[in-house]
Amino acid sequence: MNSIVQNRLRLKCAIVQAPMAGGPTTPELVASVAAAGALGSFGFAYSTVEQIHGQCRALQKECAKRKLATDCGWNANFFVFPEVVEPQAKLVDQAKKQLESLGRRVSIDAQAMQHRTELPDLREQVKAALGYEPSLVSLHLGIPPAAIIELIHAAGVAVALSATSLDEAKEVESAGADFIVAQGIEAGGHRGVFDPFSADEKLPLAELVSEITSHCALPVIASGGIMNGADIVALRKRGADAVQMGTAFLTVDECGSRDIYRAASSQLADRGTQLTRCFSGRPARGIANLFMQVTENSNATLAFPLQNSLTASIRKAASLENDFELMSLWAGVNYHQSRHCSAAQLIDDLQREMHSALL
Numbered sequence: 001m002n003s004i005v006q007n008r009l010r011l012k013c014a015i016v017q018a019p020m021a022g023g024p025t026t027p028e029l030v031a032s033v034a035a036a037g038a039l040g041s042f043g044f045a046y047s048t049v050e051q052i053h054g055q056c057r058a059l060q061k062e063c064a065k066r067k068l069a070t071d072c073g074w075n076a077n078f079f080v081f082p083e084v085v086e087p088q089a090k091l092v093d094q095a096k097k098q099l100e101s102l103g104r105r106v107s108i109d110a111q112a113m114q115h116r117t118e119l120p121d122l123r124e125q126v127k128a129a130l131g132y133e134p135s136l137v138s139l140h141l142g143i144p145p146a147a148i149i150e151l152i153h154a155a156g157v158a159v160a161l162s163a164t165s166l167d168e169a170k171e172v173e174s175a176g177a178d179f180i181v182a183q184g185i186e187a188g189g190h191r192g193v194f195d196p197f198s199a200d201e202k203l204p205l206a207e208l209v210s211e212i213t214s215h216c217a218l219p220v221i222a223s224g225g226i227m228n229g230a231d232i233v234a235l236r237k238r239g240a241d242a243v244q245m246g247t248a249f250l251t252v253d254e255c256g257s258r259d260i261y262r263a264a265s266s267q268l269a270d271r272g273t274q275l276t277r278c279f280s281g282r283p284a285r286g287i288a289n290l291f292m293q294v295t296e297n298s299n300a301t302l303a304f305p306l307q308n309s310l311t312a313s314i315r316k317a318a319s320l321e322n323d324f325e326l327m328s329l330w331a332g333v334n335y336h337q338s339r340h341c342s343a344a345q346l347i348d349d350l351q352r353e354m355h356s357a358l359l
Contacts, residue, residue: 003219008178014241017039018246019043021077027055027059033249041138073135075137078144095310126151126152136159136160139159143172149175158178163183164200166211166215169216179220182212183205186205191283205222220241226243230354233357268324272333282305286331290325
């Protein structure tokens with residue numbers, strides 16, 4: 001029997017390819033996932049309006065090539081950014097000094113490191129995406145203004161908001177969302193806690209799903225460390241209506257970062273992952289490396305997303321030089337289980353594994 005998420009979003013299987021900002025989620029990946037009957041997602045967190053238009057037009061072309069409907073189901077994801085306050089000059093100098101040795105490794109001078117206080121206009125970002133008829137808009141890192149949710153619903157589009165605890169899930173429900181994305185502590189990328197400086201319950205996904213489904217009426221999309229069909233079945237049995245998988249898609253053929261992650265998942269398979277603020281100023285999980293080691297106990301980290309822009313030049317240079325030690329290799333705890341195949345093959349394999357797990 002189809003889940004509520006499947007019926008609402010017209011999916012053949014209850015799988016959402018997680019939105020991943022910064023390059024992994026290409027139009028080819030989103031279209032391939034849609035063609036396989038799951039929900040493809042764009043990570044538009046840092047995207048300009050012009051970039052959103054470009055990605056959406058490219059998706060339309062991909063859908064046309066594959067003879068999919070031009071409005072093939074897809075998800076547009078955005079961050080709910082905090083209010084940005086210009087940091088004291090002393091803290092900025094300390095943060096740059098902290099990064100000096102790392103910068104020298106890839107020939108980046110500390111003076112070239114700059115933080116930016118300007119943020120994308122969430123309303124304009126959402127309006128741009130809505131012009132291309134997504135079937136879902138999801139938001140991460142908090143509750144957006146009510147006017148944003150109203151704008152999305154007025155376009156006839158469903159809204160999903162992330163939660164890492166039962167209290168946050170209740171806030172999501174009260175905000176008028178259609179789905180709760182339950183993010184377990186195993187998840188790669190940015191931790192969705194509403195207040196990154198408050199106590200984090202750090203609940204494992206299975207426990208989080210059980211808590212939320214026991215107390216909230218909204219359908220739950222489970223996210224965090226899911227890599228195979230058996231994982232999906234186990235979470236569905238706990239009450240999840242669908243699952244969202246990011247790390248599993250980082251090594252598929254259509255992923256924009258596939259080569260980096262294929263090499264990293266092989267060469268750094270024994271590293272494990274770590275939660276860190278050092279790259280962006282907000283807790284995020286990635287493969288452990290030198291960057292984390294050097295900055296782990298630093299008190300000189302700018303607030304999110306200022307730290308993200310401050311470290312951008314180092315991360316970009318490291319990517320060009322294939323230096324894993326300085327990249328923000330966002331990944332869930334089970335990244336070593338990644339597969340090298342097409343998105344369609346991955347989704348087909350997952351469905352076969354689900355069937356086997358149910359026997």
